[in-house]
Amino acid sequence: MTVALDKDRLVDAMKTQAAIGGTDDGGLHRLALSDADGAARDWFVEQLRKLDLTVRIDEFGNIFGRRPGTDPDAPPVLVGSHLDSQPNGGIYDGQLGVVAGLELLRTLDDEGIETGHPIEIVNWTNEEGSRFQPGLQGSGVWSGEFDLQTEYDRTDRDGVRLLDELERIGYRGDTPAEPTEEYEAYFELHIEQGPYLEQSGNDVGVVTGVVGLSWGEVTFTGEANHAGSTPMHLRYDAGVPAAELLVQIRRLPGRIGERTVGTVGSVDVEPDSINIIPETATVTWDVRDPSDDVVDRAVDRLSAEAEAAAGREGVDYEIEEAARTGSAEFDEDCVETVQRVADEFGYESMRLLSGGNHDASHVNEVCDSAMVFAVSEGGKSHTPEEFTSWGDCYKAANTVANATLATAIDDEESTNSRRRIAADE
Amino acid sequence: MTVALDKDRLVDAMKTQAAIGGTDDGGLHRLALSDADGAARDWFVEQLRKLDLTVRIDEFGNIFGRRPGTDPDAPPVLVGSHLDSQPNGGIYDGQLGVVAGLELLRTLDDEGIETGHPIEIVNWTNEEGSRFQPGLQGSGVWSGEFDLQTEYDRTDRDGVRLLDELERIGYRGDTPAEPTEEYEAYFELHIEQGPYLEQSGNDVGVVTGVVGLSWGEVTFTGEANHAGSTPMHLRYDAGVPAAELLVQIRRLPGRIGERTVGTVGSVDVEPDSINIIPETATVTWDVRDPSDDVVDRAVDRLSAEAEAAAGREGVDYEIEEAARTGSAEFDEDCVETVQRVADEFGYESMRLLSGGNHDASHVNEVCDSAMVFAVSEGGKSHTPEEFTSWGDCYKAANTVANATLATAIDDEESTNSRRRIAADE
Structure with missing residues (x-):
């Protein structure tokens, strides 16, 4: 009927x-x-x-x-x-x-x-x-x-x-x-x-x-300093590894799974002033895949990228998964x-x-x-x-x-x- | 005296x-x-x-x-x-x-x-x-x-x-x-x-x-969309070229002048939600050099990087110099x-x-x-x-x-x- x-x-x-x-x-x-x-x-x-x-x-x-x-x-x-x-x-x-x-x-x-x-x-x-x-x-x-x-x-x-x-x-x-x-x-x-x-x-x-999903965020912490008088080699710019991580999350699906998606929807930089080197920068992640194993691997990969980017710039970072849905x-x-x-x-x-x-x-x-x-x-x-x-x-x-x-x-x-x-x- | x-x-x-x-x-x-x-x-x-x-x-x-x-x-x-x-x-x-x-x-x-x-x-x-x-x-x-x-x-x-x-x-x-x-x-x-x-x-x-100085900002405009259900190849993510430009501005001084500095102090992404692909992303720039010619070249270079990054992601962009001091x-x-x-x-x-x-x-x-x-x-x-x-x-x-x-x-x-x-x- x-x-x-x-x-x-x-x-x-x-x-x-x-x-x-x-x-x-x-x-x-x-x-x-x-x-x-x-x-x-x-x-x-x-x-x-x-x-x-x-x-x-x-x-x-x-x-x-x-x-x-x-x-x-x-x-x-x-x-x-x-x-x-x-x-x-x-x-x-x-x-x-x-x-x-x-x-x-x-x-x-x-x-x-x-x-x-x-x-x-x-x-x-x-x-x-x-x-x-x-x-x-x-x-x-x-x-x-x-x-x-x-x-x-x-x-x-x-x-x-x-x-x-x-x-x-x-x-x-x-x-x-x-x-x-x-x-x-x-x-x-x-x-x-x-x-x-x-x-x-x-x-x-x-x-x-x-699909399975992971949400989280990474916060990089460097040193706020004057954009004019701080030589490039003495900078610890939190914005740089945040940007590098964002780009890597965009590229990640192409390396990890046919149905994987990865997104950075939110970026926050402090003190957020045109002439101050960012002290902190936070990016969120959203990664999804039909396979929970692939989501696991994606989180591992982006964690490794965060660590590598922080290391290159010489800044600290904290990473936290905020939500995980199988x-x-x-x-x-x-x-x-x-x-x-x-x-x-x-x-x-x-x-x-x-x-x-x-x-x-x-x-x-x-x-x-x-x-x-x-x-x-x-x-x-x-x-x-x-x-x-x-x-x-x-x-x-x-x-x-x-x-x-x-x-x-x-x-x-x-x-x-x-x-x-x-x-x- | x-x-x-x-x-x-x-x-x-x-x-x-x-x-x-x-x-x-x-x-x-x-x-x-x-x-x-x-x-x-x-x-x-x-x-x-x-x-x-x-x-x-x-x-x-x-x-x-x-x-x-x-x-x-x-x-x-x-x-x-x-x-x-x-x-x-x-x-x-x-x-x-x-x-x-x-x-x-x-x-x-x-x-x-x-x-x-x-x-x-x-x-x-x-x-x-x-x-x-x-x-x-x-x-x-x-x-x-x-x-x-x-x-x-x-x-x-x-x-x-x-x-x-x-x-x-x-x-x-x-x-x-x-x-x-x-x-x-x-x-x-x-x-x-x-x-x-x-x-x-x-x-x-x-x-x-x-030193001479240029301040300005670049706004990329893509398409807001759902982070879970939009395949990677159908995205126009404004955050990606913004991040790529930020990284390039960090690297620019190493290619252009011994005393050049380049900084992105401010980043703004909209709608700024963990599960929405960014529709717009704005980054500021601050570049300085003792030579006004080098500042000119730096602005040319970052303009070219903005264009290239926007092109790769298929998004629009606007670039505006807000201040220039010789x-x-x-x-x-x-x-x-x-x-x-x-x-x-x-x-x-x-x-x-x-x-x-x-x-x-x-x-x-x-x-x-x-x-x-x-x-x-x-x-x-x-x-x-x-x-x-x-x-x-x-x-x-x-x-x-x-x-x-x-x-x-x-x-x-x-x-x-x-x-x-x-x-x-």
Whole structure:
């Protein structure tokens, strides 16, 4: 059984939510727990209540809306994504996944379809990690990967504490931020944020997993001195090894793996004055690869480059890995369900790994998960130029909605039940 | 005729003024036209009034104190430096030159010495250029190199206008910011801010000129994109050519001139997020050489490097030179006077060029000038670690004081008068 979502209503919902925190250039500026995020959440909760769903807000602000199933023992199927955005980001990143889930629930209501399993829609708190680090925070706390109190105490650049902002916008809920019951599966639609679907001419992506990732930073410490009167051979310029490391991180993937990527997104130099030799220089790294071994090797290589560059300039350095996420492999049954649905609708699809990290990486630790990717034109994301045509939005939404429905309607024994029986044997 | 300054009084005056805006770590934080700068100026003016000098504050806040000469036609001899500091700078940069001039005037009073020429002590407004750019501002306006109104309208990082701050601290004076009469000569004592005097074991530096300088910045513009899902070959990462240019500027002096220096003091990357490929990256440059031709070639070379680096990454770039100062050659007679005085006191000295720019570069356009350098231990400056022993302060102060005195007391026809006669011939 499949349902066809209402494309006009999907587009209307996208436009409505895109206006909350929308920017003049067609982008979206809706940082986690800002007033705009609060307004987007209010709109979302209002839609859930209109559908008579049971709304649950947990103590970390994750919002759930449950549509009951007919089988009292069947664990719920979860579908959703996130409503927060990057600073001056695009309108598709996150929001499309939430709106697609909402449109599924509206369609089921319209058509009077009942499912064996309950269906829960979810909006995860602070996926982006722009205002408060780290990202994937709501799903991280919920899945038990992150500690609740530690994440409450995170502060933004102005020193504002996350918990205070959560209370201010009225989204510190009262249910535990953890899975209080078993879940059947989780499906998430997200824009690809990369060029592979467009370049290969596909309609939707069947995501089989998420690449492994390492984040960190290196700080070099030399000596601040006058740019005019300090001879070159008596300098200890922290900026130089930082720049050399940046260039090496750009070149690293070409030496280490076909799918490896390496990025320096942030550079900070102090005292940051045109005529003073930098005393400290910090560069961040972001390296990813489908293989965790390759990520290990990349970190080893960039550590060696940092040491060599510091040695050449005669400066000290400190290196610290700030985050490490192992690659995630999604459940083959869930992936197959997505694939089958895409095939049934006649959508051209390809299997691919996600280069970006998503809430599904965390949720995959709790229950079987899979993702659907929508085409990102030009691969652009985290910018107002981010674009997915309404047609491509609709195809991906139909795919995630029907994968969710197919899993929820399933009247066979659930995957998890089967697994439990197998474990008992 | 020579006078010996009072070392204890010189040290006391240094300590008194170092306490105005002094930091806990022994440094000085006295940004131009801040409250602390106002307090340092108040102290300075109070000392001038105690000596019954004629105090004059010009419309750009430069403070002059005149001690009359016996010859009504003799043009004044100017001596001084600046009282403003870098952010968290040292206590010797600038202040030592002002205090040395003050101690000369006190000593002349004590000993009842009269000079043919008047002696004027000066404190120039905003030498450092840290809060308001450009630096050397007061002497630049006074010498006619800078336009008064343009400099009035400069704003600091908070958007505060220079003129408003000048009025707020009560130092917008009423005399024109220009030489309203002829000047015989200008002498300035400054710390070296470089290592040559200490390394060669000399007591004082006889400065023969100032190197030429170019300041500017290059901004590369690529495409912001997701660090995880954008393949390496589809990136236009603005950070990479910026880093490559930085490294090339570090290496440039080794290819272009023995005395050339090249520095990137400031780096800015946007959007400055760990998982976003930089869209823009800006690096500043500071290149200096005793030869203006070499500075020209250095700017040509770094322009070519910027173009090549941008081309390799496929990004755009803009390059802009923000300031250019030709090298200055001080008057041979003034330099000789400094040399003779140093020799008379038995101070070990060496002739050298200043790698840093000083108010004397501007004043040299108005009248014959020369400088004295005091030892900078470790060559450090613009940091609380800046250090000159009281003994070295005293030697340099004695040298600049007696060079000023020798020129002011001179009862022969003045240098300028001789030059005028020569020009008439």
